[in-house]
Amino acid sequence: MAVVPTYPGVYLEELQSGTRTIVATPSSIAAFVGYTASGPENRATRILGFADFERNFGGLDRRSELSYAVQQFFLNGGTDAYVVRVPAPDAADAAITLKDGDTTGANASLVVSASSGGAWGNDLVVDVDNDGIPATDTKAFNLTVTDLRSGATERFPGVSVDSASPSYVEAVVGDPDSGSRMVSVTVPAGATARPMATGTWGGDVGLNELKNDKDYALRVSSDVPGGVFDKVVVTVIEKGEPLPTSVAGLCALLKRKLDQSLSALHVGARVRCVPSFTGRGLRVISDFDPEELPGAVDAVLTFSEPEHASELEGPEEPGGGGDEAAPTLLRLLKLDAAKANVGRYRLGLGRTQAAQASAVPGADGLKLPGTGDLIGDEHRFTGIQALRRVDLFTILSIPDATRAQPGNPDRLDPAVNPNAVFGAAMELCADRRAMLVVDPPPPVRDVDTALDWISQGLTAKGPDAAAYFPRVRVPDPLDGFQLRTFAPSGTIAGLWARTDASRGSWKAPGGTEARLAGVGGLAYQLTDAENGVLNPLGLNCLRTLPVYGTVSWGARTLDGADANTSQWKYLPVRRLAKVIEESAFRGTQWAVFEPNDEPLWSQLRLNLTSFMHGLFRQGAFQGKTPRDAYLVKCDAQTTTQDDIDRGIVNVLLGFAPLKPAEFVFIRIQQLTGQTQG
Structure with a gap:
């Protein structure tokens, strides 16, 4: 706003500069679309390293060529990527029903399902507690979800089964931004109370009431199949032993003594003991190792006085529980053994006991995504169309488009049509100013089949893609590092990213600098003469050269055949043009609705x-x-x-x-x- 002078003096006014800096957009953000065993379905998830992929999608999986492509991308220099998981069409979601606590587990209170199909959901467990919840609110609770495989946890405090509550559990857990990435929940019709809390609860412990005048013990029982734990007597406080001075210390003591006794009977048997929200009480939960004790994660632990309590802890007044009754550890800990519940609700594998029921096992399915699954629906943003919700990606890899037939690495899986998938992908790349890396199908394994494929077999053509031959041989960590043949697009995407970072997108990602890291060999060894047959047709060759190793030895687009005489013959020229287009598009948005005259043009x-x-x-x-x-x-x-x-x-x-x-x-x-x- 102009300054209005009112007194003699010097006035300062800040004027807007006509310069608006345009920054070159990144050129090496990759996108991968295909099958993974776990992870969010049909949603582009950003990852900045293979560790992110392991956390979100479970890491390497034998049936997931995409998982190996992502590993190769980061190994070859990639730093930024999106992954879209296309699930198996016949995969099943793991689920469990939680029953309420007000009717002692008689009515269904909450159904918890894995967020996506697959056996991965069978490793999810749910904890329910009422820490910090007012005693008068019987519909509110705290929900914690844990993935036993990765250790990832999610906690949703103060949620409610009351649909009128602002913290309605379906809305909170299902929120697309702040909700759960692991589970979805449904409140059954007619649910009137929250789920029963997990573990055995205790009231406020009087630390000054703890005693060590003699041994104090608990009798621990569990419903673990096989009767491994049957009325195990555990001495928790020994005569003359120093007493803990805090509830946290009491929890640590209780856990240590219980773990010692239970694990002596079976390795992997243990408990968790956590202070309550007030810090004055405690909760004991079975925390058995699912690998050591299958089916025991949701075990019911019950606590009672030893059968010979009179010998261990002195006589007890008739009627028990009165103020003048001899103190027992059960009373000192204020444990409410009558409300023992499952240790943790187990999705998919939970047993029909205590307050859980109707377990639905998760399954990976026998089928892998087909052509329609990979192409997806533009209106529902599935398959490759999920990338339309991504702000920016510049390289696209679809290893499943040329997936080998299960059990036969030399044949194409009949469930996929590469030309249909690549055609749809090239349309998307043209819209989003990205480049597609086209993989050769498994049957393309020598010069003759490669010549037929690039000349007639590959119908998807144009400047927005580049094709590479042959397929690469990569050590498989899941098979003793034996070499396995994969599509090269993940490796090539990483090479492009590395070249962009070191030289720029205008440098051809080929030559002796273009070494392919992590590649143990090629499915076919090309000679110079054979390379000379394929290169003029726009098929980029991968070569193994003495001293240099395995390198990329071509840099043409699919419009780069000599006969086409295209201005977009070379890959770096096309990619640089896309960087300029995208940067100019984003950097001139400010000009919209400005006065259309010379001042705007000059800016x-x-x-x-x-x-x-x-x-x-x-x-x-x-x-x-x-x-x-x-x-x-x-x-x-x-x-x-x-x-x-x-x-x-x-x-x-x-x-x-x-x-x-x-x-x-x-x-x-x-x-x-x-x-x-």
Whole structure:
């Protein structure tokens, strides 16, 4: 706002600069679409390393070619990616029904299901507690979900089965932003009370009431199948033993003594003991190792006085429980053994006992995603269409499009049609200014089949994709590091990312610098002559060269056959053009609805010229001077009065691309001896 002078003096006014910096968009954000054993379904999840992939999608899986492609991407220099999990069409979601506590587990209170299909859901457990919940609110509770395999946890405090509550559990857990990534929940019709809390609860412990005048013991029983734990007497406080001075210390003592006694009977048997919300009481929960004791994670633990309590703890007054009764450990700990419950509700594998029922096992399914599953639905954002919700990706890999038939690595899985998948993927890449890496199908395993494939078999053509041959051989950690054949797109995507980071997207991702890390060999060894047959057709070859190892030895797009004479023949030229297009698109959004006249045009010229000059200084263009390297034009010649009347402003951007030295000729001339004199 202009300053209005009212007194003699100096006035300062900040003026808006006409410069708006345009930053080059990243060129190496990869996207992977295909089958994984676990993870969010049909939702693009960003990962910044293979550890992120392991946390979100379970890591390597023998049936998931995508998992190996992602591993290769990060191994070869990739740093940023999205993964879209396309589940098996016949996968089943793990689930369990939690019953309520007000009717001693008679009525269903909550149904918890894994967020996606697969056997991974069988490793999910649910804890329920009432810490911090008012005693008068019988519908509110705290819900904790844990993945036993990865150790990941989610906690939702103060949720309620009351649909009128602002913390209604279905809404909180199902929130797309802050809700659960592991489970979904449903409150059955007619549910009137919260689920029964897990574990055995105790009231407020009087630490000053603890005694060590003699041994104090508990009798522990469990319903673990096989009768391994049957009325085990555990001495928790020994005569003369120092007494804990806090509830946390009491929990640690109780856990240590119980673990020692239970694990002596069976390895993997243990408990958790946690202080209550008030810090004055405690809760004991079975925490058995599911690998050591299958089916025992949800075991019911019950606590009672030893059968010979009179010998261990002294006589007890008739009627028991009165103020003058001899103290027992059960009374000192204030444990309410009558409300013993499952240790943890186990999805999929939970037994029909205590307050859980109707377990539905999760299953991976026998089928893998087919053509329609991979292509997906543009309106429901499934398959590759899930990437339409992603702000920016620049490289697309679909290993499942050329997935080998199960049990036969040399045949294509009949459930997938590569041409249909690649065709839909190229349309998406054209819309989003990205590049598709096309994999050869398993039957393409020599020069003759590769020639047929690139000439006639591959119907998806255009400048927005690049094809590579042959398939790569990678050590498989799940099979003793034996070499296994995979699609090369994940490896190539990582190479592109590494080249972009070190040299820029205008550098061809090929040559002796383009080593393929983690690759133990190739499905076919090409000679120079064979390479010379495929390269003119726009098929990039992978080679194993002495000294250099396995490298990428081509940099053409699928529009790069010599017969096409396309301006987008070379991969770095096409990728640089996409970077310029996307950067200009994002960096000039401010111009929308600005007055369409010379002041706007000059600002556009200034900003875009600064951007293009920055690329020129990095060596992205041909030419020794900016005049030879690029052009920015926005004036009355590009934008006529008719354009102005229609609300249009036109900007012309031109650049002289650097094309790779694909053929290097060295001329040698022998000189005869020169006469000196």
